[in-house]
Amino acid sequence: xxxxxxxxxxxxxxxxxxxxxxxxxxxxxxxxxxxxxxxxxxxxxxxxxxxxxxxxxxxxxxxxxxxxxxxxxxxxxxxxxxxxxxxxxxxxxxxxxxxxxxxxxxxxxxxxxxxxxxxxxxxxxxxxxxxxxxxxxxxxxxxxxxxxxxxxxxxxxxxxxxxxxxxxxxxxxxxxxxxxxxxxxxxxxxxxxxxxxxxxxxxxxxxxxxxxxxxxxxxxxxxxxxxxxxxxxxxxxxxxxxxxxxxxxxxxxxxxxxxxxxxxxxxxxxxxxxxxxxxxxxxxxxxxxxxxxxxxxxxxxxxxxxxxxxxxxxxxxxxxxxxxxxxxxxxxxxxxxxxxxxxxxxxxxxxxxxxxxxxxxxxxxxxxxxxxxxxxxxxxxxxxxxxxxxxxxxxxxxxxxxxxxxxxxxxxxxxxxxxxxxxxxxxxxxxxxxxxxxxxxxxxxxxxxxxxxxxxxxxxxxxxxxxxxxxxxxxxxxxxxxxxxxxxxxxxxxxxxxxxxxxxxxxxxxxxxxxxxxxxxxxxxxxxxxxxxxxxxxxxxxxxxxxxxxxxxxxxxxxxxxxxxxxxxxxxxxxxxxxxxxxxxxxxxxxxxxxxxxxxxxxxxxxxxxxxxxxxxxxxxxxxxxxxxxxxxxxxxxxxxxxxxxxxxxxxxxxxxxxxxxxxxxxxxxxxxxxxxxxxxxx
Amino acid sequence: xxxxxxxxxxxxxxxxxxxxxxxxxxxxxxxxxxxxxxxxxxxxxxxxxxxxxxxxxxxxxxxxxxxxxxxxxxxxxx
Numbered sequence: 001x002x003x004x005x006x007x008x009x010x011x012x013x014x015x016x017x018x019x020x021x022x023x024x025x026x027x028x029x030x031x032x033x034x035x036x037x038x039x040x041x042x043x044x045x046x047x048x049x050x051x052x053x054x055x056x057x058x059x060x061x062x063x064x065x066x067x068x069x070x071x072x073x074x075x076x077x078x079x080x081x082x083x084x085x086x087x088x089x090x091x092x093x094x095x096x097x098x099x100x101x102x103x104x105x106x107x108x109x110x111x112x113x114x115x116x117x118x119x120x121x122x123x124x125x126x127x128x129x130x131x132x133x134x135x136x137x138x139x140x141x142x143x144x145x146x147x148x149x150x151x152x153x154x155x156x157x158x159x160x161x162x163x164x165x166x167x168x169x170x171x172x173x174x175x176x177x178x179x180x181x182x183x184x185x186x187x188x189x190x191x192x193x194x195x196x197x198x199x200x201x202x203x204x205x206x207x208x209x210x211x212x213x214x215x216x217x218x219x220x221x222x223x224x225x226x227x228x229x230x231x232x233x234x235x236x237x238x239x240x241x242x243x244x245x246x247x248x249x250x251x252x253x254x255x256x257x258x259x260x261x262x263x264x265x266x267x268x269x270x271x272x273x274x275x276x277x278x279x280x281x282x283x284x285x286x287x288x289x290x291x292x293x294x295x296x297x298x299x300x301x302x303x304x305x306x307x308x309x310x311x312x313x314x315x316x317x318x319x320x321x322x323x324x325x326x327x328x329x330x331x332x333x334x335x336x337x338x339x340x341x342x343x344x345x346x347x348x349x350x351x352x353x354x355x356x357x358x359x360x361x362x363x364x365x366x367x368x369x370x371x372x373x374x375x376x377x378x379x380x381x382x383x384x385x386x387x388x389x390x391x392x393x394x395x396x397x398x399x400x401x402x403x404x405x406x407x408x409x410x411x412x413x414x415x416x417x418x419x420x421x422x423x424x425x426x427x428x429x430x431x432x433x434x435x436x437x438x439x440x441x442x443x444x445x446x447x448x449x450x451x452x453x454x455x456x457x458x459x460x461x462x463x464x465x466x467x468x469x470x471x472x473x474x475x476x477x478x479x480x481x482x483x484x485x486x487x488x489x490x491x492x493x494x495x496x497x498x499x500x501x502x503x504x505x506x507x508x509x510x511x512x513x514x515x516x517x518x519x520x521x522x523x524x525x526x527x528x529x530x531x532x533x534x535x536x537x538x539x540x541x542x543x544x545x546x547x548x549x550x551x552x553x554x555x556x557x558x559x560x561x562x563x564x565x566x567x568x569x570x571x572x573x574x575x576x577x578x579x580x581x582x583x584x585x586x587x588x589x590x591x592x593x594x595x596x597x598x599x600x601x602x603x604x605x606x607x608x609x610x611x612x613x614x615x616x617x618x619x620x621x622x623x624x625x626x627x628x629x630x631x632x633x634x635x636x637x638x639x640x641x642x643x644x645x646x647x648x649x650x651x652x653x654x655x656x657x658x659x660x661x662x663x664x665x666x667x668x669x670x671x672x673x674x675x676x677x678x679x680x681x682x683x
Numbered sequence: 684x685x686x687x688x689x690x691x692x693x694x695x696x697x698x699x700x701x702x703x704x705x706x707x708x709x710x711x712x713x714x715x716x717x718x719x720x721x722x723x724x725x726x727x728x729x730x731x732x733x734x735x736x737x738x739x740x741x742x743x744x745x746x747x748x749x750x751x752x753x754x755x756x757x758x759x760x761x
Binding site for chain 2: 073076077078081083086087088090091094095210211215216218219222271272276277280281284285288349353451481484487488493507
């Protein structure tokens with residue numbers, strides 16, 4: 001009886017969630033309240049956390065409070081500190097929450113809101129949160145070791161080395177695609193460009209203030225910084241409207257790309273306290289603030305979703321990214337559903353701070369559910385826009401032209417009626433000269449956010465402010481990731497090269513520093529520049545590549561979890577990680593094969609190379625190339641992208657091989673063979 | 684009077700606690716651990732050593748977060 005009573009509220013919650021989900025899925029017609037999506041998602045999360053999360057904690061992993069965590073065992077007050085679970089949840093969430101969940105769902109909205117919503121919910125419950133949770137657990141049982149170390153430990157040196165190289169490649173693509181999102185948001189936008197540029201002197205001031213005037217007063221420094229940032233957004237309008245100042249901050253994509261590359265180099269070479277750390281404070285707090293603001297906005301304003309549940313673009317002909325629902329939806333929405341990158345975070349600082357391993361469910365599984373909710377909000381923000389406006393913003397100029405008239409005609413022809421006046425009006429409202437072909441997610445999310453937030457505070461008068469607030473927070477956030485990521489790449493390169501030339505490992509050496517940073521910047525800068533000059537907008541090519549690599553990392557991490565379960569003799573429950581691993585392998589390998597061999601030049605790299613190669617041989621010049629030489633470069637880029645895809649696929653296939661090998665070895669043994677914590681629980 | 688003050692303080696106590704936790708969370712989000720706890724830890728376990736000053740501790744935390752000296756540094760997620 002008491003059992004039934006304790007389950008009753010959860011059953012009620014599950015019923016509410018199922019009803020909301022049913023409404024979202026079956027609704028056809030003009031528009032539907034965004035609140036239905038929110039209710040469906042939140043109920044699913046709560047029920048999954050209560051039952052599936054608990055099942056993994058108690059049955060699969062058997063979390064045991066008697067195991068001393070690294071934080072309690074190695075407490076040094078610095079790296080290893082037992083931390084309150086709510087405080088640690090905040091830390092972990094801030095570390096995993098990036099720009100990814102804000103971009104992927106916006107791009108995926110081209111297929112309608114339903115496919116994205118379902119994948120985000122199902123994906124996080126059975127794959128994303130499971131990965132974060134189990135990797136956190138594995139690392140906590142191993143002194144807080146990193147993913148690469150755990151792979152080396154459980155699957156051997158070679159597997160560890162392959163994974164390490166894979167991680168480096170993934171980072172390069174990640175940094176390039178994120179930087180591309182910023183470029184797309186700032187092209188021809190003096191207001192946006194000014195505010196982003198203003199963050200540099202603001203951060204320098206904060207850095208000096210925090211170093212010499214008031215060391216350690218993070219709160220005070222950040223408040224000053226945020227106030228200055230808001231002032232820069234307000235002043236940005238003046239810049240945009242001034243005939244003398246506006247041209248100084250209006251740039252083409254190529255110029256912005258080169259600036260970001262140069263800036264990334266400088267920011268990761270100079271001392272971190274001067275520029276990187278203060279920008280990190282600003283971007284972290286702005287992001288948390290913006291996420292909370294968006295949540296409040298959606299709950300209070302209760303906007304209607306205008307995007308159809310499913311559009312005709314599920315067939316793969318969509319303008320935002322090419323490729324059909326399977327496998328490309330599952331590649332496009334990586335973060336928010338399942339993100340391999342989180343396995344690096346879950347084996348980073350969090351396991352060194354956790355007080356008690358039973359809290360791993362709340363922190364690992366729980367924080368990922370929260371991140372998934374951010375993705376749901378991004379999807380809502382993109383879907384509350386008029387579909388016509390959404391497609392005009394996200395389709396490349398090669399398809400819709402460059403004037404409101406051509407864009408409105410092209411988008412209306414797809415069945416999403418919009419007039420040139422609508423497109424001009426929305427651009428005016430957000431204080432931009434045009435909103436056409438701004439693929440990349442950030443501007444769409446910004447228009448969606450300004451649509452919602454302006455109904456909360458300020459009305460139409462503040463739409464332009466909210467738009468530029470959203471652009472600034474995304475750009476700042478991404479640029480901080482790019483700087484910090486460049487540094488991480490640099491250390492990884494120094495470490496890898498150090499295997500051959502030991503002196504290269506010295507992180508204090510300026511020569512090694514500059515060379516390694518230059519290699520890192522060149523690597524991602526190459527893909528960034530290639531994306532910027534791409535007539536289809538770059539996001540088209542690079543985002544799927546990033547999605548594939550990110551999901552492959554997730555497959556590797558889940559493979560490791562599976563091996564660990566077998567080694568722990570818990571193979572009875574290994575399906576918990578096998579099912580998502582297999583699904584991710586199917587998606588990523590199919591997507592990889594399609595990116596390579598698909599006969600359509602819009603999807604397959606090789607088909608694209610053939611098209612341009614043949615044309616060049618016939619003496620023709622196809623856009624965007626203007627000379628035969630440029631045609632050659634496009635073909636070369638295609639082969640680079642194809643080579644990278646093959647590299648990703650080889651890494652993941654090699655890891656599958658190692659995984660199977662170790663599962664087989666574990667099965668033959670009668671004992672637990674996992675290199676678990678050496679501290680046995682006290683009886 | 685004293686009693687009234689006492690009850691006010693009791694009522695405020697959870698609030699003070701919540702503020703401390705919020706501050707600690709915000710600091711940890713940008714990679715700065717709690718200074719007071721660090722000092723308490725050093726005093727308790729290594730009484731012979733002097734803990735770092737607040738500004739040295741802050742510098743140290745910044746260096747730890749962004750790598751160098753064998754650490755790869757923080758990588759924020761996508």
